Amino acid sequence: MASNSRSSISRRTWIAATSGAVAAGLIKTKADAVKLVAQEAPTPPDDPTKVPGRFTSEVGVRAPEERPRRLTRSQTLSSSSRTPLQELQGTITPADLHFERHHAGIPDIRAGRHELLVHGMVERPMVFSMADLKRYPSVARTYFLECSGNGGGAYNRERMPVEITPQALDGLLSTSEWVGVPVSTILNEVGADPAATWILAEGADAAVMSRSVPMEKIMDDSLLAYGQNGEAIRPEQGYPLRLLLPGWEGNASVKWLRRIEVTDRPTMTRDETSRYTDPLKGGLSRQFSFFMDAKSTITFPAYPYTLPDTGWWEIQGLAWTGRGRITRVDISTDGGRSWTEAELQEPILPKSTVRFRHLWNWDGSESLLISRAVDETGYVQPTVQQLWEARGERTAYHNNQQRVWKVGADGAVTFGLGDLV
Amino acid sequence: MRRVALATMVLAVGCAPAGSSSAAGSSDGAEPPELFGFGSAASAERVAMWDIDVKPDGEGLPPGSGTVAEGEQIYLMQCIACHGPTGTEGPNDVLVTREPWEEWPAGRTVGGYWPYATTLYDYIVKAMPQLTPGTMTADETYAVIAYILYLNDLVPEDAVMNAETLPAIEMPYRDRFVPDDRTGGSVIR
Structure with a gap:
């Protein structure tokens, strides 16, 4: 092609x-x-x-042998696609490979006609064009974005996958440099009532996707983002404007943002009641579970790779936490009996992904590789048994269990959690 | 739309502190204004046009009403293809639970999970029917909600849904929804 x-x-x-x-x-x-x-x-x-080379071009293309692709699911209006984690370098996700999650398809929106309405508990209800928003003082920050359903495919003990790639398991994770205006700047502009405690953020897609967000988060570090990795946000990521809630479940970072209502209570939209709530053991369901807790996964070696030789291999992967910075990643190559601290690639940015590395001298024996992230709150990425014990087994949202990869004696790598549970 | 001349108002106040988030430096050493004034005032009509969400106490529900019988006719025309003849067959979301689940929840159905009936209005009027979203009138939306609630044994066959009756419905599992208790640190929750 x-x-x-x-x-x-x-x-x-x-x-x-x-x-x-x-x-x-x-x-x-x-x-x-x-x-x-x-x-x-x-x-x-x-x-x-x-042979003389090619001329310059207006838009570059990848080398013919490099064909990273998102993994798409069925072609339905409410669907997702996943980032090829095992094929990427560093931490930044190329914008055309950023994961997708749409609830009613990708709307066709022209920036010249797009407007943001801010109203509710404010002194001055206002409408902002994209040109208006871009005139405000801007910031650029690197954050991961992750769907809270990410990793859910490895939570059910009866259906623990074996032949699954990092992309298929954890590809609802991407990292970008986002550019935009702090939401607090705009709320200051409209004179938000200090008594307001929530906002409602609403998208301009065919689902009019809406989420309630606590004011504390909005005033802390939330962005009205219009830039992604040096260019305008891609349509799949919310062109021309999205809410960006660093470290929180991706669904709440409403794309194609057209309206913010400042309120004193949550609206209880469909996607914060019927969906994105987490049934626990004991007959309760956790609501507004925004934070993405510390996670990590090895992206090399991982299925479907086969190590061709024994000897030195660099284990690599990504670690991230919605609660600030990753402080440590431990690696085990013996199924969790012993652990060694991995090298973390600087800079370690808050609420962003960190690449870790660990040099491993493989002796050719069957090995279980595990990564375990620790964040600045002291939180240690748990085992799946710890999560089952704490939450029960009725939700697959927020599954941040330690991922396990099995290297067979033949070098073939598979998802290996089934061998430990 | 009318331009808001707020920046000048604030400049007249003098050395007002910079807005809490307006940390950008200025080239000539002048303090950035408390307000920049970029943007337009939103008229009440403009706000009303887009402010269509519905809160759990019923705020935002429009006038109008619908019955179970009217809702059944709409359901058969607009909903059945995705949600099945009785709301249980799919292929899209299962809507109906009639019997209590042995272990809660066994799904995300309206009667078996949804904590607020008002969410039905907020969601359906915006997002349904999937291929022609946002096309149902208030009466049609109330009616189809009445029918879905009836299928879930939450209202009787003669129920009428409107801005008063819908928020008054007590959804059976509302009290099971609890705030997030994860805090980071050493505890796994």
């Missing part, structure tokens, strides 16, 4: 290039012309130093 589009673009490029090259006297023989064609052909030259 990529090569087809490349060659259809290149035909015109080639004509322009060759006519220019003929005029410049560069094409003297048929072989010269063949070389110029070859540079655009799907088959790369044996020696790239012997």
Whole structure:
């Protein structure tokens, strides 16, 4: 697919290039012309130093061999897609690979017509165009965003997966540099009533997706975000404007934001009552469970990779917490009997992902690899047994259990939690 | 829309402290204003046009009403394809629970889980029917809610839903919803 589009673009490029090259006297023989064609052909030259390279382009494309793809589910209006964690480097998620979760599809919104209405318990109800919002003092901050259903596929003890990739299990996690205006700036602008305790945030999608958010969070670090990784937010992430609640479950960071109502109580929308509530043991259901607690997972080696050799391998993965900074990640290569502190890649940003590394000399024996994150509150990423004990087994939301990967004697890696429970 | 000339009002006050979040520096050393004034005043009509959410106490519910019988006709036309003939067959969300569950909850149905009846109005009037969202009138919305509640044995067959009756419905499991008690630190909850 990529090569087809490349060659259809290149035909015109080639004509322009060759006519220019003929005029410049560069094409003297048929072989010269063949070389110029070859540079655009799907088959790369044996020696790239012997063939001129491509020209500049307005929009770049990935190398033909690099084909990271989101993992999409069924094509329904309420659906999701997952970030290929095992194929990425560092911590930033390329915007076109950021996970998706839509409740009624991706709306087609033009920034020039989009407006944010702020009203309710305010002195001055106001409407803001995107140009208005961009004129306010802005901030840029790097935060992870994660769906609270992430990891839920490995909570049911009767259906513990084996052949599952980091993407399929934990790909509802992405990290971006977000740019926008603190919501507190806008609430100051409209004169929010100090007695207000909640807001209602509402999207302009076909679900008019709405969530109530406590005022304390809004005034702390919440953003009205319009930028993502150096460009405008992608349509799938809420173009042209989204709420961004750092460290909190992704659903509450309402996309395509069109309205904020300042209130003194939650609205009890469908997605904070019927969904995104967590039934516990004892017949209770946890509501407004916003925080994403500390998590980590190894992204290499992981299914479907097979280690081809024994010897030195760098175990890598991501750790994150919605409660501030990750302070430590422990690695076990023996199923949790012993632990070693992993190296954390600086900078360790609050409410962002951190890449960890651990050099491992694999001796060829079957090994269970586990990562365990610790955050600045002292919280230690729990085992699934601890979560079952604390919560019961009726919710898969907020499953932050220690992920386990099994390296077989043949080097094949699978999800290995089933061997420990 | 009328431009709000607030920035000048505040400048007249003198050296008002910068807004709590307006931490940007200014190039000439001047204090940023308490208010910038970028944006427009929202008219009451504009607010009313978009302020369609419904609170648990019924605030936001519009005039109008609907019966179970009217709701059944709407359900058969608008809802049955996704939610099934009796609200239990899918393929989309199961809406109905008639018998108490042995272990709560065995699903997220209206009668078996939803804590507030007003959420039905807030959700349906915005998001349903899925392919033509936001097209149902207030009367139609009340009616289809009456029918869904009737299917869940929460209202009798002659029930009428309106801005007074809907928030008065006591959903059976409301008291089971508790605030988040996770706090970080050493306790796993």
